[in-house]
Amino acid sequence: MTANETQTHSFEAHKARMRALAREFGRAHASKDPHALAEGLGARLAYMDLGERDGAYDPEHGVILVNGSHSRERQRFTLAHEVSHALLLADEDLLSDLHDTFDGEALENAIETLCNVGAATILISDDDLRSALERFGTSGQTIAEVARRADVSAPVALYALADFVRTPAMFVVCAPDSALRGHARFSPGRGVVVQHSASTASMRYSLSPGTPIPEGHTVDTAFRTGLPIDEVSFFPFRSGKRMPAIVSAFPQRGRVLCAFEERG
Missing domain, CATH: 3.30.450.130 (irre protein)
Structure with a gap:
């Protein structure tokens, strides 16, 4: 196995761990109320003008910031993404493995990818993905069906499908x-x-x-x-x-x- 193949294999394991963390959190805090989702972390949710930034998580003060000027769908994904950052920071083993596997910009990209995986897992259940695939197969309409069921944007739905199929x-x-x-x-x-x-x-x-x-x-x-x-x-x-x-x-x-x- 080449170095790239080894890294890819390791990252698939990292994604599986991130999905498990996000799935556990989502089941324990299954609510579409954004404030309740933040409270599941023991954090407070605040909306404000963040310029070009989507959001941020401040673990020191227990605050999740979300850009108030963005669409509701984008705000929901940002919130779930920041929750995933918190879940990742709390898992010392996963965080340590990431630092052992990546560095520099590659590490930042890996973390952002994992948090996107976590966000999609929190917002979209396996049942929603499975039901849409059983009904429409691997198709463009499946993306639309997942987005409708989970009340998310089409891009979020397609990333979840790509990770699930x-x-x-x-x-x-x-x-x-x-x-x-x-x-x-x-x-x-x-x-x-x-x-x-x-x-x-x-x-x-x-x-x-x-x-x-x-x-x-x-x-x-x-x-x-x-x-x-x-x-x-x-x-x-x-x-x-x-x-x-x-x-x-x-x-x-x-x-x-x-x-x-x-x-x-």
């Missing part, structure tokens, strides 16, 4: 490229791009934000027609290479929720 799959939210610059209105000819993407641990490929969707691709067609499409297509890699894929595209509110699976 064991088969090779990629979950993606695509939108007009203008949406990435804060303009939700589509301008003809501007095209559709990847906005958010997450791959399961067994998926070999990934798509980075901003990756353009070629004209005529399944996702582009679903966006322009407003019709859900499930068909054999391809991964829209920036390089132009067309690897066959089974694509499920589900248009919803000016964007397309997608699932990609390798064509066997």
